[in-house]
Amino acid sequence: MENIIIISGNVKYTITLDPGVWIFDDRRVDLTTYFTTKLENTESLEEYTKAVSKHWDREIIEGAIYPPTLKTEKKFEKEKVLTGTFGIPLKPFLQNSEPSSDANTFVIHCIDSEYEYPLEKANDFILGFSNNGKPLTGDGPIHVYFGDGSNLTSPIKNVKSFTIK
Incomplete structure (x- = not known):
């Protein structure tokens, strides 16, 4: 406690x-990096729309399978969280x-x-x-x-x- x-x-x-x-x-x-980068005031709906668009574009270009790049991105994110x-x-x-x-x-x-x-x-x-x-x-x-x-x-x-x- x-x-x-x-x-x-x-x-x-x-x-x-x-x-x-x-x-x-x-x-x-x-x-x-938080205090050295410029803060962006974005609306949450706008942020969500951009994320969905990026995912949609990726599925159209690469297909709906997990290409090797996604696996390495997940590994990098896990490493970032741990360190x-x-x-x-x-x-x-x-x-x-x-x-x-x-x-x-x-x-x-x-x-x-x-x-x-x-x-x-x-x-x-x-x-x-x-x-x-x-x-x-x-x-x-x-x-x-x-x-x-x-x-x-x-x-x-x-x-x-x-x-x-």
């Missing part, structure tokens, strides 16, 4: 976060907690300190949960990175819970 993080406070729903399962989440981002450094955006979890309309402060509770930020800024936070394929056990279970990457070398560590005020 020491790896569980809770979002509570002035919210409609208390959210329980388990960083151990985020490796399987499609929302995960590669922290080695990568990943994070996940905090925004979807904050949205699911449904903060009250008068909530305006996001508090990060750590072992030895607390940090307060405006709730709007917390929507851009990235929660780091793995480093080189390993969970963050020593100073984790998560690290909090600002959306602009300004604390990339010194993220907020030893996080125990979040409170919305």
